[in-house]
Amino acid sequence: QQPVQSPQAVILREGEDAVINCSSSKALYSVHWYRQKHGEAPVFLMILLKGGEQKGHDKISASFNEKKQQSSLYLTASQLSYSGTYFCGTEWTDFGNEKLTFGTGTRLTIIP
Amino acid sequence: DAGVTQSPTHLIKTRGQQVTLRCSPISGHKSVSWYQQVLGQGPQFIFQYYEKEERGRGNFPDRFSARQFPNYSSELNVNALLLGDSALYLCASSNHPSSYEQYFGPGTRLTVT
Structure with missing residues (x-):
């Protein structure tokens, strides 16, 4: 089952904050966040593991709510360079047939 | 250090043909994964390989x-191409046996006519 991301698209002015959500119908072991700019490859942002702490670097952070089986990505004081499509990838097992399943993406557009 | 490289960049094939895509991981990375990305989707x-062994397989037909x-390095082969195989094929490498912190290559754009 593919994780569901919300919103599908959002437009913000530079300096505004954004929250992107990723929900799973199955118990999660890990959530991975990637950003893909148009015509480029996805770039790894961070990974959150079951039982782990909230992650973050610079003005981008994320949380992992195991009970709700969801993760949220927080972008603070957004910059023009934050524009792109954000994907969450989820794993439901930590052994055996590892398989990262990506969501449908959230397109973030930052305008001056 | 060089990133993940893939070849060719673009490829046009006819239905029924076979195609081989190539990927070279970042130096020191032993894990390679392959992804198909259709326009507008994640x-x-x-597949995922680690130390030359298959570690995971997605829901794709045996043609893959x-x-x-x-x-x-890794190769992805697709036989008996269908129009629906047209997509961007991405290779990702990692120094972990699972999908942690993957670095993606630029991809191979495959068009099947």
Whole structure:
């Protein structure tokens, strides 16, 4: 089952904050966040593991709510360079047939 | 250090043909994964290899196969191409046996006519 991301698209002015959500119908072991700019490859942002702490670097952070089986990505004081499509990838097992399943993406557009 | 490289960049094939896509991981990375990305959608997992062994397989038909070589480079083969196989094929490498912190290559754009 593919994780569901919300919103599908959002437009913000530079300096505004954004929250992107990723929900799973199955118990999660890990959530991975990637950003893909148009015509480029996805770039790894961070990974959150079951039982782990909230992650973050610079003005981008994320949380992992195991009970709700969801993760949220927080972008603070957004910059023009934050524009792109954000994907969450989820794993439901930590052994055996590892398989990262990506969501449908959230397109973030930052305008001056 | 060089990133993940893929070849060719673009490819046009006819229905029924076979295609081989190549990937070289970042130096020191032993894990390679393949993904198919259709326009407007997220990458869809095809295969993962670690230390030349298959570690995971996605929901793709047997027409899709892959292998990893002793130098950790990898090939993805697709037989009997269908129009629906047209997509961007992404290769990602990692120094972890699972999908942690993957670095993606630029991809191969495959068009099937």
